[in-house]
Amino acid sequence: MSIEALIFDVDGTLADTEEAHRISFNSVFEQYRLGWTWTRAEYRQLLEVPGGKERIASYIASLPLGTAERQRLLALVPQLHADKTRFYGEVVSEGGVTLRDGVERLLNEAVAQGCHLAIASTTTAANINALLNATLGPRGLDLFAVIACGDQVRAKKPAPDIYRLALDTLGLPPEQALAVEDSAHGLRAATAAGLWTLVTPTFWTQDSDFRGAGLVLPSLAGLGLDELIRIARPASTASPVQALYQETR
Structure with missing residues (x-):
């Protein structure tokens, strides 16, 4: 899939x-x-x-x-x-916050390849708008097909509600999406919603328990969309019988 x-x-x-x-x-x-x-x-x-x-x-x-x-x-x-x-x-x-390494490149790469972008956050819509406008300019909001905010759900992370809302709005099952998080609460929320999750910790979260993450990296720097998808959804290895069949075709 x-x-x-x-x-x-x-x-x-x-x-x-x-x-x-x-x-x-x-x-x-x-x-x-x-x-x-x-x-x-x-x-x-x-x-x-x-x-x-x-x-x-x-x-x-x-x-x-x-x-x-x-x-x-x-x-x-x-x-x-x-x-x-x-x-x-x-x-x-006033420019007090910048995007983390590799974020803008991955966003642009995903859009160029026809992959939808979504946000699932416990913060307010006002905070999200401020950040996207300051870091990505007028196109910031338009990059994301779905922006799900904390006040739109009954239970915040680590409950999976916000991720389920994002998936429902996208009209996708969890098998067709990947999550990117930085915290243990976020990881628990995403995985509880059935999502394979990449975690990129910061100073504030680096000592947390990230068991259950599909991958933990210092940042998104150097990670392309194709590589991320290959890691998250590795091609299945053929059984010996399948391999023999393929060789004799």
Whole structure:
């Protein structure tokens, strides 16, 4: 069965965006005078919680607070996240994030060969739009046949919902698509949806458990679409009887 689509995660996969996200979270915390600052080490641990709103709520739950104050801060989460998204858009639009090595070449190669591109991400549509416009220009959104975002499904990664949504929208079975991820949560989501998955870790995810990945590489640099498909769908080896038949034809 031929490969008809590549489905990409966004944060960490298309681009190493997490430092920009961390800076944006800290900017909104400063704006609201909350006295919180997420260090790189702390944010690396917080990334175990998928989704920005969920990450803030998880952090609030870990603080030694009274019931009333905790409830006040939890009620503030949607506004904190909305303002954080605005800060992130500004960072990205100012050139603060670039695509990872090999990403743009693989995207272009896939499109040239008639392979559909899709996105399956837990981040917001606004964050995806900002990144694609800043890194790929006006054509960025048009490259992708499907863009599935976290708020479109009930359960975020590591649940497979977002990948199932992308596959359903593409109208393809998992056997006709490949996934590209950077995290253990993303890997679990993709494989649970039945997808063969390539993982390209970053600083934020490199110590994670990637058992179950079809392939783990430092980046997409040097990896062509044809080679990727050959690795993911190797030609079946003929049995001795089949080989003998083929030789005598």
